[in-house]
Amino acid sequence: MGLPIHFVADPQGWCCVGVIFLIWLYNTVFIPKLILFPRFEEGHVTAAEIWAYYITSLFCVVSLLRASTADPGKLQDSPKIPLTEKEFWELCNKCNMMRPKRSHHCSRCGHCVRRMDHHCPWINNCVGEDNHWLFLQLCFYTQLLSGYTLILDFCHYYYFLPMKAINWDLFVFRHELALLRISTFMGIVMFGGMCSLFYTQVVGILTPHAMVVFRNHCLLLRSG
DSSP states (O other): OOOOBOOOOOHHHHHHHHHHHHHHHHHHHHHIIIIIHHHHHTTSSOHHHHHHHHHHHHHHHHHHHHHHHBOOOBOOSSOOOOGGGGGGEEEOTTTOOEEETTOEEETTTTEEETTOOEEETTTTEEEOTTTHHHHHHHHHHHHHHHHHHHHHHHHHHHTSOOOSOOOTTSHHHHTHHHHHHHHHHHHHHHHHHHHHHHHHHHHHHHHHHHHHHHHHHHHHHHHO
């Protein structure tokens, strides 16, 4: 069962999502056209490597769309609070609604989000309880696609044999170096940024769990 569709009316967020989509589109169009297909014709790469690039690219854009449009955990109006959980709820001083603890109010979205991590302008959505795993998927697939792109850019100039047959009348091949330099720059920025973000997200998830395990272990030692 899918998550409810959720849109945020934020022009700045739409611009950020548009930038990410254009970077994805740029590499999805030019990397196969400049590297994969010509190298495949000369026997330097296999069809499996082409399919792997397109599949990774598809997973990347699908995860972007899902993370951008999934409900992050928006609190409904007049939520029903079980009697046994009233002590774990508090009043939001911005929207004057009761919310569970560890929820936060997002000024861009205009409502409270359960276990809100942050508002990410690059997906134009909050990262909360219900879509955190989708955000991690996006980070992971973006790392894969960016890393794959950087490897292909490197191999094209420093590992593969020189091209034998190139149609130099085509615009893209006359500007191959400039186009691939742009691709390399975007790949480095995206790969570095996603690695840092993915690392901080995973550490943030694992640290509370590790503290709970450590505390339980200390209690067991004391009781023993």
